[in-house]
Amino acid sequence: MYAELHMLSPLVPTREACFLRYCQQQNVEDETYWAIVDFPLDGFHNSLQTSFPLYKRRPSGCLILDMPNGYSRVKWVEHAEIEEKPIHQIFSHFVHSGMAFGANRWLAVLERQCERVASLMATNIPDIGVIPSPEARKNLMRLSQRMIRTFCVNISSCSGQVWTAVPDSSDDTVRITTRKVSEAGQPNGLILCAVSTTWLPYPHHHVFDLLRDERRRAQLEVLSNGNALHEVAHIANGSHPGNCISLLRIN
Template sequence: MGLCIWMTVETVFPSPLVPSRKCTFVRCCRDMQNGTVIIVDVSLDNGDGTFKCHKMPSGILIRSLNSDASQVTVVEHVQVNDTGVHELYRPSLSGLMFGARRWVSSIVRQSARMRDLFIVSKSASNGNTNGRKTLMKIADGLLADYASGIAAVPGSGWTILRGAGTEDDIRITYRKNNDDSNNAVVSVCASFHLPVPLKVTFDLLKNNLLRPKWDVLVNGNSVREEVAVCKGVGAGIDDVVSILHLKDPPTRENRDNIMILQNSGYDVSGAFMVYCPVNIQVMNEIMSPSNTAESNNVSLYPTGFHLLPVEDTALGLGEGGATLVTAGFQIMLKLARGTGLYPRSASTAAGLMTENIATIKKTLTSSHPIFYRRQPPNNLI
């Protein structure tokens, strides 16, 4: 039994320095008698038109090993015009950003999340399971909002500002808020090298003891993980949806009671950490067994990082070398007469990004002893 469909797909990477890949192709799926599923993609055009990506025969082979495990093989074979990719990202084009390795890691991550949720649902009450499902749905939406706010914008849609003390630029764009024409959701993005291996960078960013030193959102408060809603961990993979509790230091009045929803994932080809503040009352409503529709009413403005390894051939991928960090955040700002951002608002946003990156560089490099004696490069892009 087989099925063929005509598809147009646009694949994005969360950085304005990497154009999206748009490709049109025919996808054929066939379920074989031995329990194997074959999915084959192939473009029928020559790739010369507006689609700068031509898919040669590619696809996925899924072979059942037993009742609860499968072997997945992915082949990604494309001809693509990558002339618009910034030189900072060119070393990562071969498999790390758009290749088969990324497809496999995404499949593994989502499968682990579904597995963990299914296992919990057997032992937990239905209400608790519904709350977890809702929270995981919001976490997936948080990651999608972060990626679309940074990646799904043409290069001409970004304003380039030079941040104080940086060599190159910080990129800013905005989209009008549907609810209020005088407000805009502003996306701010920058990329930089960090002289720390990928796995170490990821672990240090997630370290809650270091968080008060660099995270503007935390602002010196203490951070504690309350719940790991999903914890799909396997060989070389770290994947967690978690709820963090943000508290004032004991010497100060506890005025705010804020939770942080965080979605993070790691494998040797790349990592991400995306998060946003959520009021504790809203979080309780989301997790409530009787209010699983709350996810449709939550407005999230994510902050986050996407990490790529700068390979050291003497060591394993992600274990040595440096890390290419793409940092971004979204905030709500007023528009100037409904037509654009106030110059002062744009400058303030760029200054915030500049200061945050400088703090991250200082905190993470000094927290990893191997790099104590190394001078971190100042090459913000």
């Protein structure tokens, strides 16, 4: 298998890995486990090119225990060898603490994915507002997921995507790039993408609440042209109230 591990910023280099994945179910003392283990391929193929900075994924994986209450208990181990390279000061602590590429992140990703799948498969939906049917609800959720994926790809340092630093930017945090659109369902052409990173003197939940507040969205959304926005449909997409999909109408 081949994987690219991304941070949502071009200031953090992408990590690439080639590995073999082994999956097995085991029953130990009346408990059912699933083991998923990744083995690096560089020990078998010396000709494999490594990413820059040097990243070697060592045996890693997770154990999934089936719990009697219908839940799962997951233990994750992430083992890698990294060549020390300077990381931009804005993200250095985030990367070195393991939150960017460590086991904590993959557990959080797994939890969010499980919540999204549960919401997608839910059938006991009392009111779907202007959405005409449960199937339309699923289509809207799939559309939102494609939008998120496109956004993440556009602002990360994908393999082969070259970002150029803007020389006059403060703290060297602005990057620009162009990308040719080839995905199905999108118009052909070039996308010019500019990404800037900064610190804000506010707690993260305050910033999040500001961005998702429909009453103040007109202050941030250029397409609204100053007009108020109204939420006409709301789909819960996780256990946290902020994990949701909103369909907004410009009044």
